[in-house]
Amino acid sequence: MCEISDLTFLLCGNLPTVYHSQSRDVTAKMKRLAYIDWMRGLACVLMFQTHCYDSWMSPEAKKSSSLTGWSKLGGTLPALLFIFLAGVSFALVTENLREMGIERNTIAKQTILRGAEVFGMGLLFRMQEFALGYPWSPWTDLLRVDVLNILGLSMMVMGLLCWSAGDGDAAAARTRTLAGAIFAAAIVAMATPPLWTTHRPRFLPWPIESYINGVHIFDQPQPWLFPLFPWLAFAFAGLAVGFFLFSDFARRQEALAFATLGGAGILAILLSVVFDSSPMRLYAVYDYWHSSPNFLLMRCGILLTILFLVYAWCRWGLAQKGFSPIIQLGNTSLLVYWVHIEFVYGRFSILPKGQCSALTATAGLITIFLAMLGLSLTRTTWKKWRVRASQ
Numbered sequence: 001m002c003e004i005s006d007l008t009f010l011l012c013g014n015l016p017t018v019y020h021s022q023s024r025d026v027t028a029k030m031k032r033l034a035y036i037d038w039m040r041g042l043a044c045v046l047m048f049q050t051h052c053y054d055s056w057m058s059p060e061a062k063k064s065s066s067l068t069g070w071s072k073l074g075g076t077l078p079a080l081l082f083i084f085l086a087g088v089s090f091a092l093v094t095e096n097l098r099e100m101g102i103e104r105n106t107i108a109k110q111t112i113l114r115g116a117e118v119f120g121m122g123l124l125f126r127m128q129e130f131a132l133g134y135p136w137s138p139w140t141d142l143l144r145v146d147v148l149n150i151l152g153l154s155m156m157v158m159g160l161l162c163w164s165a166g167d168g169d170a171a172a173a174r175t176r177t178l179a180g181a182i183f184a185a186a187i188v189a190m191a192t193p194p195l196w197t198t199h200r201p202r203f204l205p206w207p208i209e210s211y212i213n214g215v216h217i218f219d220q221p222q223p224w225l226f227p228l229f230p231w232l233a234f235a236f237a238g239l240a241v242g243f244f245l246f247s248d249f250a251r252r253q254e255a256l257a258f259a260t261l262g263g264a265g266i267l268a269i270l271l272s273v274v275f276d277s278s279p280m281r282l283y284a285v286y287d288y289w290h291s292s293p294n295f296l297l298m299r300c301g302i303l304l305t306i307l308f309l310v311y312a313w314c315r316w317g318l319a320q321k322g323f324s325p326i327i328q329l330g331n332t333s334l335l336v337y338w339v340h341i342e343f344v345y346g347r348f349s350i351l352p353k354g355q356c357s358a359l360t361a362t363a364g365l366i367t368i369f370l371a372m373l374g375l376s377l378t379r380t381t382w383k384k385w386r387v388r389a390s391q
Helices: 004-012 017-031 034-056 059-064 067-074 078-099 104-133 139-143 147-164 170-196 206-213 228-244 248-252 254-277 293-316 325-331 333-344 358-390
Strands: none
Touching: 034 067, 034 078, 034 293, 034 325, 034 333, 034 358, 059 067, 078 104, 078 147, 078 170, 078 228, 078 293, 104 139, 104 147, 104 333, 147 170, 147 228, 170 206, 170 228, 170 293, 206 228, 228 254, 228 293, 248 254, 254 293, 325 333, 325 358, 333 358
């Protein structure tokens, strides 16, 4: 969920001095990828509307309005987009560092340590939520597996994968890492159903098992949490896409490469439907909507399709004509995620929770959107001023 420039800093911030000017070149390259920021901004908007309607609408309003169903449908995408794009950005930064000749041990050290830092931020976020919700928040919320936790762990695992495949020249390392990321995503997808059902690691304490299957304090894994299985697969999918975008083919034929990804996404969606309708079952317990590899394939297809559409919109559409509030939000996605939660679900909620009509909740959503946009602009303005001051 870190914006591109922040992710570049996270991965390059403590590199030896000889590489600092080259790291600035990486940042410049990353900033030109508007489609990544636009997708992150889209994830922010979808996240805002889901959280606002869920928190503020009364039970009667939720039952009587069709808006609720559409809101929940849109709410299935933000976490997918954030984790997938973290993988894409991770690949782009790692590939740039490889091409600059930075050795794989140095890259791995930075990526793994920064993944640990993001994981720590996730723990800090849970502590903040518990403190602001005290005395109503249960202590078990401190150990709940959330998006930031999985992002941090995913960065650490991707760092290990990139290190193991990063020996030799950049082109060969790219091919090995791409293949390794696809293989790792498939392994995670195939391992998820048994880890959720027949082969649950019940011997582990629930806070540890929750990172495997999202069981938390309940008897069964919870689909609203973010365990490594299956969410790590989306980070690996993004990692594979990112390295594909650095291939010789993608560099020569960028538009065709994105069209290929879009076509692969449509094919994945169709295959998911075909596999789901097949009478063959690989697992004793089959749950398409929560743990099935077929549904994971469907969601990967949706991500690839969205990626192509957003790329087309940014290249040939109006996405970059003048100021884009969506790109602006995508530039500071971590900040607006962290802050908006308190004004929607937290103690500082701007509307009474569970008591509003659809119209009132929509007005609150617009307010949150404008407030977060203003906060985002303030953040980027301050960062630019700080750069000018340092120069």
